[in-house]
Amino acid sequence: MDASSPATTNLELVTIGTELLLGFTVDTNSAHIGRVLSDRGIRITRRTAVSDDPAAIRDAIGAALARTGAVLTTGGLGPTRDDISRQVVAELLEMPLVFDESVWQALVQRFARLGRVPAETNRSQAMVPTGGTILSNRWGSAPGLWLESPRGLVIMLPGVPVEMRKLLEHEVAPRLADRSTGLVIRSATLRTTGVAESTLAERIGSLEDDLAPLGLAYLPGTAGVDLRLTAWQLPPGEADTRLREGVDRLGAVVGPCAYGEDEADLAAVLLDQLRAKGLHLAVAESCTGGLVAGRLTEIPGSSDVFLGGVVAYANQAKIDLLQVPPEVIVRQGAVSAETAEAMVRGVQARFGAEVAIAVTGIAGPDGGTPEKPVGTVWFAFAIGERVESVLGRFVGSRSEIRARAAQTALFGMLGRARGDRSP
């Protein structure tokens, strides 16, 4: 560490792009940057999104530098004409742009590997503020920039998610670590599903005070409520100890609705549980139409537990592929306990799986009736010879109903595989 570098503990994020404000792009970069930097003890104190307007970019970066002294920007480094942030920052920091032959050559070579030549518009990507450090981008055409000036530190990254992530990991995080105080901001999450936020808050009650100095946040989402504990700028050992203890105490009060910690995916938790018991899983899906299988196969290594699935969207497919008796569909309807149970037996037999899940329901927006409104979903679970069916009722858009139904299917199987009391 250069002894003259000031410690960086707070940083502001400025995201540049008219599209982000118009709302046609969801900003996933900011969350990623928040997680990566928090874990290195750097707190993002504010995030500002501005359009591709030079005055707004200048104002936002200038105010952030004045307030916090360190800014990370994303966006505005690409080859197209709406990308102007490089120039604005060069003027703001009084570090005039110069054409950098090494950046240009790297760009030419990158294009050559893809069998192409750079467009004339790419030349602007080789313009670098005088005195700035180039953060070499091996994953795309626009390099990042690390600019130290009397007004503070400005780090500029491209907005394309894969390039931003790689540069953050390989170029930015190590440089920031050199400027760290040694304290960290760390979080730990207990993930729950199937219980309302206010019910969790009642169960947790005064435990929240006991957990200080850890902060507790409730994060409701389609898949359930996450309970997040955060240690702010503590020594790493103390942060980890307090978080471990805090998660255990939270888990004890919230009960079996907690299915995992941190990034735990319910699908991965279920696969681990089944793997430990030597069980293999098959899935029959109607209204979720592949989402349950998609959740499972998203997990690397799922193939040793998950044998496969049938998306039996049409009734005829339920009959042909899953041996659902046609009279069950006629009499009870495709969305019924009987159909779900027949589907689960059918898919279990078809794949020779010890355990199986079936989902059939009405995701909407059409197809609801007074008796079976949109959001009505029947689940069936087979474990060996035993089959159980459960009715779920969900609210929200088609997409939310499908996502909640997929989560409930996985959670229902997990509870049964763990031997919890049936929910």
Place this chain on the structure above:
Amino acid sequence: MDASSPATTNLELVTIGTELLLGFTVDTNSAHIGRVLSDRGIRITRRTAVSDDPAAIRDAIGAALARTGAVLTTGGLGPTRDDISRQVVAELLEMPLVFDESVWQALVQRFARLGRVPAETNRSQAMVPTGGTILSNRWGSAPGLWLESPRGLVIMLPGVPVEMRKLLEHEVAPRLADRSTGLVIRSATLRTTGVAESTLAERIGSLEDDLAPLGLAYLPGTAGVDLRLTAWQLPPGEADTRLREGVDRLGAVVGPCAYGEDEADLAAVLLDQLRAKGLHLAVAESCTGGLVAGRLTEIPGSSDVFLGGVVAYANQAKIDLLQVPPEVIVRQGAVSAETAEAMVRGVQARFGAEVAIAVTGIAGPDGGTPEKPVGTVWFAFAIGERVESVLGRFVGSRSEIRARAAQTALFGMLGRARGDRSP
């Protein structure tokens, strides 16, 4: 319209929540708000995210009011202890909080319908700034607030996405329409897949200047590059005419890589194409593991075209359910043209479908070899008797490779169904 209401054409967004800055929550609300308000002629000029810190909330809202005169906030209205924004805003606008019995009774009734009683912590949700208008929330427990003061307009919405969206649609947008100038900000998007951003930029070239005053933005994503044209605060008729003409001109220069406009989902475009030709589709998936079926079934009304699918993740499932000859898997490997072709014939026969897609590949992170690195994916398409297979190579994470493979599968089928030259 109250003649005394000032026109609102610009508005800032302030999102409140430490979790948003830490990065454990991706901010999808902001994009939604941007889209809804843009279409009503209101431009979001800046977005600021701050933590649950009273000083930061006050500073951000105060600065936004001073700059723009109108602010919409999300977050900080829930029942848990980290929610403090209601109080900060009441102080900032000098509209002291008072307990509102009607809000409380609505809350009690809402809980009663769910068979519960409100927790003591819910009482804070019935505190309302004096003189404020309550935006009744039938979708959750925290009402929104519409606060007009000498310092400007502050609209407060809860952060829970479904509640925020409903309040925005039913309570906020109509009130803002009353304050509109009659000009609109509208966008139109041409969606492309399979061609790089810089290649598109070369094809478009000087057409960008001809399209003025429309702005053009390139939006690269996992599924392809969207080309977005925006008309800024024009009369609605002129905006629509210019956008229609602009999209047509863009479409003419970019060619068949354009598959649709605006929110068009490639899955929906494919379903429409097949529906128009009276064709039915089945899907066999290995590495995408349900994603292609999930994309198709996400579209309401897909069931008249999409018969179903098989997620044949294990080799045995490919053999048993799709009649892939075991010797093909042994000799050519599960990731090969031959296996993909056998899978597509198998699923086509199994469902009695006129057209079918098969996908088999290596999504990683493990399983790659020098000959078949991670990202190698074979696709097969069956149209009637004809079967074609295509090799794809993708980069990125497991999740990105799977998403790109699913998009490519849908696009490959679309091109063949439309009768394009095979890509």
